[in-house]
Amino acid sequence: MSTSHTTCEAVESENFYDLIIVGAGPHALAVAARLYEETPSSLYTDVEHQRLHWLRRYSSVPCRACAPPRVLVLDRLGGWMTQWDRQFKAYDIKHLRSPMFFHPDPRDLDSLVAYAETEGRQAELVEINGVVGKELSKHCRKCRQKSKGKTAITRRQSLGVAVNERSRQDYFTPSTRLFRDFCDDVISRYRLENLVQQGAVTEVQYGHVYIKSEDHLSHDAFTLTVEQTGQTVRFGSRALVLATGAGAIPSIPDVLTPTPKRSKTTKHMQHESNAPLPQHEGYCHSSALVTRPFPQNVRTLAIIGGGLTSAQIVNLALKHGVKKVFLLCRSHLKVKPFDVDLDWLGKYQNVQKMAFWQEDDPEARVKQIRGARNGGSITPPYHKILKEHVKRGKLEMLTETQIKAAAWDPEQKRWQLELTSKCALPNHSGNMSLQVDYIVSATGSTMSIEALPFLQNLQASHPVDVVCGFPHITDDLQWNEKVPLFVVGGYAALQLGPGAFNLAGSREAAERIANRLNVLWKESVLAGASADAGYRSAMEELVVGNRYAAFAEDIIV
Numbered sequence: 056m057s058t059s060h061t062t063c064e065a066v067e068s069e070n071f072y073d074l075i076i077v078g079a080g081p082h083a084l085a086v087a088a089r090l091y092e093e094t095p096s097s098l099y100t101d102v103e104h105q106r107l108h109w110l111r112r113y114s115s116v117p118c119r120a121c122a123p124p125r126v127l128v129l130d131r132l133g134g135w136m137t138q139w140d141r142q143f144k145a146y147d148i149k150h151l152r153s154p155m156f157f158h159p160d161p162r163d164l165d166s167l168v169a170y171a172e173t174e175g176r177q178a179e180l181v182e183i184n185g186v187v188g189k190e191l192s193k194h195c196r197k198c199r200q201k202s203k204g205k206t207a208i209t210r211r212q213s214l215g216v217a218v219n220e221r222s223r224q225d226y227f228t229p230s231t232r233l234f235r236d237f238c239d240d241v242i243s244r245y246r247l248e249n250l251v252q253q254g255a256v257t258e259v260q261y262g263h264v265y266i267k268s269e270d271h272l273s274h275d276a277f278t279l280t281v282e283q284t285g286q287t288v289r290f291g292s293r294a295l296v297l298a299t300g301a302g303a304i305p306s307i308p309d310v311l312t313p314t315p316k317r318s319k320t321t322k323h324m325q326h327e328s329n330a331p332l333p334q335h336e337g338y339c340h341s342s343a344l345v346t347r348p349f350p351q352n353v354r355t356l357a358i359i360g361g362g363l364t365s366a367q368i369v370n371l372a373l374k375h376g377v378k379k380v381f382l383l384c385r386s387h388l389k390v391k392p393f394d395v396d397l398d399w400l401g402k403y404q405n406v407q408k409m410a411f412w413q414e415d416d417p418e419a420r421v422k423q424i425r426g427a428r429n430g431g432s433i434t435p436p437y438h439k440i441l442k443e444h445v446k447r448g449k450l451e452m453l454t455e456t457q458i459k460a461a462a463w464d465p466e467q468k469r470w471q472l473e474l475t476s477k478c479a480l481p482n483h484s485g486n487m488s489l490q491v492d493y494i495v496s497a498t499g500s501t502m503s504i505e506a507l508p509f510l511q512n513l514q515a516s517h518p519v520d521v522v523c524g525f526p527h528i529t530d531d532l533q534w535n536e537k538v539p540l541f542v543v544g545g546y547a548a549l550q551l552g553p554g555a556f557n558l559a560g561s562r563e564a565a566e567r568i569a570n571r572l573n574v575l576w577k578e579s580v581l582a583g584a585s586a587d588a589g590y591r592s593a594m595e596e597l598v599v600g601n602r603y604a605a606f607a608e609d610i611i612v
């Protein structure tokens with residue numbers, strides 16, 4: 056394996072693609088579907104088209120289907136949405152957290168609502184309570200202002216509720232099954248079934264590629280080293296989309312880190328092979344539960360973390376026969392319907408987004424992202440479930456509690472935890488000790504593009520600025536103007552905002568990338584061998600028809 060980007064890599068012609076997407080999760084699906092959509096729904100208003108400089112650039116380019124003839128999706132698990140399915144199954148999640156307009160379908164914002172209706176599956180939707188509010192009349196607002204005093208009311212509050220009554224249909228959450236069936240519908244509608252191959256990408260390089268059987272030297276292309284069913288295979292592509300998700304590097308509380316402190320390299324190795332997963336006797340990170348069975352013979356369990364995953368694991372543990380669970384959260388338990396503030400979703404989302412996009416300083420953007428997400432939170436329905444477990448004596452919620460020390464007794468097979476708590480519950484303040492059989496840390500993952508092992512070579516040859524783990528890429532989500540590597544998902548957060556981490560950012564990322572690819576294909580910068588006469592006809596065959604074409608035919612007739 057070559058380690059230098061200056062080396063000319065050789066790739067079989069059947070393994071050379073116009074575009075490779077790494078990852079087959081919902082963000083990859085959004086990109087792939089968008090490439091084949093002839094009439095994508097508009098994501099921006101006319102005013103935004105005038106104001107946002109990256110949109111202005113594309114105003115003369117028709118925003119149509121822009122898929123090149125040869126597209127490949129590589130995923131280490133194989134198949135669309137496999138990682139998503141595994142997570143939902145492992146944590147026994149029956150409904151999504153996100154509302155109906157978070158989905159990867161480029162055709163229509165309301166397509167998930169429409170799908171539920173046409174399939175007669177509205178019963179699988181659960182209303183997200185407490186989000187949709189009645190509009191306050193001007194009179195009512197004035198009265199409130201008078202009683203609270205002008206200064207107590209922020210500009211945002213004076214605008215009224217974040218979600219109007221008429222948007223109520225959007226603030227339901229689909230069942231896990233319904234959402235997956237909908238994604239399958241998107242996959243079959245755009246004929247994406249056969250795009251995915253199983254393969255773990257272990258290295259990416261950018262430079263000259265020699266396409267073997269064509270005896271053709273392609274300048275400026277990617278070479279991917281891929282582990283595929285026990286073999287190492289080389290793939291090449293003119294453009295690359297990185298859709299590998301965010302949750303790759305588990306963050307582990309310091310007290311559970313064996314001494315000497317886990318080095319950065321150890322973390323990289325864990326990520327690279329995805330094994331061994333972060334677990335040892337008596338302990339695992341929540342991500343390990345996705346691929347391994349729930350630990351056996353556990354009577355008492357401590358779960359660290361205040362996010363939705365920790366609440367889901369409480370439920371799971373009790374179903375697996377755990378007698379008592381202790382939920383340890385560093386701060387108080389935050390209860391909110393979504394993982395970002397409602398202002399980023401409701402009718403004022405554009406106010407938030409504009410403020411975000413107008414901020415040029417990437418560090419200030421990171422601050423805005425952190426402010427909007429404000430750490431982990433749980434949904435009101437899960438809060439209710441937790442309170443019921445507390446009532447039954449099955450759960451103790453130790454909020455504002457930190458672990459000062461943790462010692463594993465290999466003979467007793469128990470943890471001795473020393474805690475310090477500010478929690479106001481009786482017997483739960485100050486210092487306390489706790490003994491448990493097992494610990495699960497649901498402490499999320501660390502975002503660090505620099506730590507992704509398969510990008511090490513590329514980062515050495517074509518470095519980008521990295522701010523708090525996020526790459527400082529272009530507004531088109533491109534690595535830089537010269538390297539056609541595109542980033543979606545959490546790693547595009549500096550450009551997309553807090554929605555990048557979940558389904559909210561998927562369609563927007565896809566739209567920006569499609570716009571840019573459209574220009575690149577047209578300029579033939581990437582098209583190379585594909586810019587021949589067959590290119591147009593191949594595209595026409597692949598692209599899903601324009602849904603308005605039938606009207607045109609009707610008119611002609």
Ligand SMILES: Cc1cc2nc3c(=O)[nH]c(=O)nc-3n(C[C@H](O)[C@H](O)[C@H](O)COP(=O)(O)OP(=O)(O)OC[C@H]3O[C@@H](n4cnc5c(N)ncnc54)[C@H](O)[C@@H]3O)c2cc1C
Nearest residue numbers: 078080081082130131138151152153256299300544557558
């Ligand atoms: C339990 C749980 C519930 C969630 N619920 C919601 C929800 O209801 N709504 C919501 O909006 N968000 C939810 N999220 C967040 C959710 O993870 C994201 O919205 C979504 O999965 C992100 O999609 P993605 O395509 O970026 O990444 P993923 O879905 O993580 O997909 C990434 C893919 O890349 C592949 N991959 C990674 N590295 C490589 C490599 N080197 N080579 C080849 N393939 C690779 C992986 O196998 C994986 O299939 C949830 C997350 C979790 C953990």
